[in-house]
Amino acid sequence: MKFQPDSIDVQSISGYGPGWISVGNEKISTSIVLGSRGERFEWNCDQFENLSEAHFAQLAALGTELIIFGSGDRIRFPNPAWIAPLVSRQIGIETMDVQAACRTYNILAGEGRHVAVALLMPSP
Template sequence: MRLTEISYDTARPVEGYGRDFFRIGGQVLHGACLITPWDAGPWGGLEDVLAPLALAGRIDVLFLGMGKEIAHAPAEFRAALEEVGIGVEVMNSPAACRTYNVLLSEGRRIALAVLPVG
């Protein structure tokens, strides 16, 4: 088997997560986070659709990590993003982090809005 090292260029992948934190590019963030290839910071959770809406035109898909278990995204949240051309893929937070990293390494126009697994 041949192993290939993954390169993220200047983008910052999710390096790890725990009960109430995410480690992105060496930085530890607590609570819900909004992560893009160019920035990472706190996010107000499902009640905060404005932060992801600000990414319109810069991303094609938002991966929405719902915590430890998968759950439905609020219909209003999904509709607001889809109205501005951002697709929403909902999964549990561990799967969302892994998927984000894979597509980030491919240079895709993506972002991650993730709730803690705690």
């Protein structure tokens, strides 16, 4: 039996560890947003306590069907006021730790869904 690795036609997360992810061969240790349609930008926040509605308004502007929010090394739910821009555009949001967010993003993006992952990578 011949085995072939799974591959998807969208940018995907190829690895992760404490405080970093890899996209292809590039190691990233800052907060970042990746989208299944090629969107990619630094998410200018390095601490959960510094998040605001403006950060989630950036995500709402992507117009995806779902935002996967990786809140760091543990699950921390965003303040309801922060996600108001997503709610007003009927964009779903799921919160999980960064590692689970990476896995979930890869699965949904690989299925062809219009999703984005916002990963909060706290600075040491």
